Amino acid sequence: MKLYISADIEGSAAIMDWDEALPGGTKYPYFAEIMTKEVAAACRGAENAGWEVTVKDAHCNGRNINPENIPENVTLIRGWTGDMLEMMGGLDKDEYDAVAFTGYHSDAWSDGNTLSHTMVRKVNRFTINGIAASEFIINAYIAAYFKKPIVFLSGDEALCKIAKEMIPCIETVSSKSVIGGATLAKHPEKVRKEIETGIEKALKLKDIDKTCVLELPEYFVAEVEYKEWQEANKYSNYPGAKRTDVKKVSYESHDYMDVLKFIMFCI
């Protein structure tokens, strides 16, 4: 059995500022190592359950995880595949039996994380069928499209709560929450221990292929609210898109791959 892990950084333990999250930032090397260690913990948990693992490095340039510091049997997807799957690049290869997420974070409109955003920082809010669509939700729908069970998420507490409501059988590990405008952080080592045991437990559950597969909506209304009206003006030219307000563009389709194409070109 083979697990696909999509790994981000803004939901990792303790991280709270863009200087810590982006290459070139003074504290970035430390937090890239925190991300690497969380991914390594997730891989160990999966291997303890007898699974093989492929990891997609899904933050920024896709080159954050230190390949040296993850278990040697893990395959790592570095950089971007350049297709609509983005943070789930390679999942369309029909070799995976389940999907997990590490280091994920709240969406652009949420106060659940000091680094809340959806894909890029020019977006104020992104919804699918009226629901705030975090990167987790966008990518959970990709897993649903390919009928892959979603077994595990680590990230900020607010996102864990949403994930649990969407997919009751998902195992979650909260890395941190907010206190006012600050981060209330768990110790990174504690987060790693919980990730390792959490993934192992999730993969040992019975019938995950039946109980943990999310149902994909039949119709999608995607709406982006940009921070600047000039972006709405520009992206309303995307084929099929409509400008619905000064800063908003919406796009509708029955096919989720069309929505992903809209996201790829307009977000």
Ligand SMILES: [Zn+2]
């Ligand atoms: Zn990220």
